[in-house]
Amino acid sequence: MSKYFKAKTVDNISLNKHFRLLNLSPLSDIDIPQPGQFYMLQTGDTCDPLLKRPFSIFRHEENSLSFLYRIRGKGTLSLSRLKSGDIINAIGPLGNSYPVPDGDFIALAGGIGIASLLPLMRKFKERAYLFYGARSKEELVMMDEAKAVSKESFITTDDGSEGKKGLITDSLMKFFNSLPITHHPLPLYACGPTPMLRELYRIIKSKIQNPKSQIIECYVSMEEYMACGVGVCLGCVVKVRSQEPVDSSQKWIYKRVCKEGPVFDIKDIIWE
Numbered sequence: 001m002s003k004y005f006k007a008k009t010v011d012n013i014s015l016n017k018h019f020r021l022l023n024l025s026p027l028s029d030i031d032i033p034q035p036g037q038f039y040m041l042q043t044g045d046t047c048d049p050l051l052k053r054p055f056s057i058f059r060h061e062e063n064s065l066s067f068l069y070r071i072r073g074k075g076t077l078s079l080s081r082l083k084s085g086d087i088i089n090a091i092g093p094l095g096n097s098y099p100v101p102d103g104d105f106i107a108l109a110g111g112i113g114i115a116s117l118l119p120l121m122r123k124f125k126e127r128a129y130l131f132y133g134a135r136s137k138e139e140l141v142m143m144d145e146a147k148a149v150s151k152e153s154f155i156t157t158d159d160g161s162e163g164k165k166g167l168i169t170d171s172l173m174k175f176f177n178s179l180p181i182t183h184h185p186l187p188l189y190a191c192g193p194t195p196m197l198r199e200l201y202r203i204i205k206s207k208i209q210n211p212k213s214q215i216i217e218c219y220v221s222m223e224e225y226m227a228c229g230v231g232v233c234l235g236c237v238v239k240v241r242s243q244e245p246v247d248s249s250q251k252w253i254y255k256r257v258c259k260e261g262p263v264f265d266i267k268d269i270i271w272e
């Protein structure tokens, strides 16, 4: 099936001043998306912005695709102006998806990272320990649904307006420290700003190298800037440890987030 299709805007609901939920109805048959995959969406009906923007699949139902998005700049502002009946071009589903968790798992979401993780939590209901952090209460979206599909949830905001005041990675660290050493290892899935993912790596570095630790697998969805979304422009590369070094001096290679990602094993990424 072609990944290039046109879709009709069903509605484009404002959740608050920052966030919207866009519901599209594809005008042709499409492949079924998996949690973690994304689409490149045309954001307006002019050449400005020219490039499509990447958005994680938030929900897929028969003949309907939903995207949860935060208004940031030109593209997302233009997307927010789409009205019912407007037709846009889309490409997807693109990239890889989250590996299927075997039992319970941890979902770590920073801000709009929840858009990528909620489909996984919805699919494996009541199996996620959710750690969800944002700057303030109004930047926590889809909280009710996220809590409802979780086994347990831990919420933080930078300003303390909802949940505990502080960083979500601090809550995660406390959780790890409270687990008995005999606890069955939990795979961890994370999506959010790069500083959060970098801090996550710092916290769990020793744990993922220790076979007796409470987590052994950790997957992160990288939100790099993208131009083409289909592996052609090399605009989205990240440095990844090379399994087979090209020569003894180069222990890393570039991988494309849009093609080989967006989901990577955290220990493969070079966090500089």
Ligand SMILES: Cc1cc2nc3c(=O)[nH]c(=O)nc-3n(C[C@H](O)[C@H](O)[C@H](O)COP(=O)(O)OP(=O)(O)OC[C@H]3O[C@@H](n4cnc5c(N)ncnc54)[C@H](O)[C@@H]3O)c2cc1C
Pocket: 038, 049, 053, 054, 055, 056, 057, 067, 068, 069, 070, 071, 072, 073, 074, 075, 076, 077, 112, 115, 116, 222, 223, 224, 225, 226, 262
């Ligand atoms: C695989 C993937 C999935 C994504 N899924 C979602 C999603 O489900 N919902 C959602 O709201 N956003 C998502 N994003 C981010 C979204 O693509 C960007 O917010 C969007 O492209 C911004 O376009 P713009 O024209 O509005 O902003 P621009 O004018 O391009 O930029 C405005 C501001 O946003 C920042 N910015 C732009 N792109 C990114 C990015 N990729 N990561 C971090 N900061 C960025 C810029 O630094 C700038 O400060 C995803 C990104 C990727 C790569």
Ligand code: FES
Pocket: 225, 226, 227, 228, 229, 230, 231, 232, 233, 234, 235, 236, 237, 256, 257, 258, 259
């Ligand atoms: S966005 Fe062009 S190669 Fe990834």
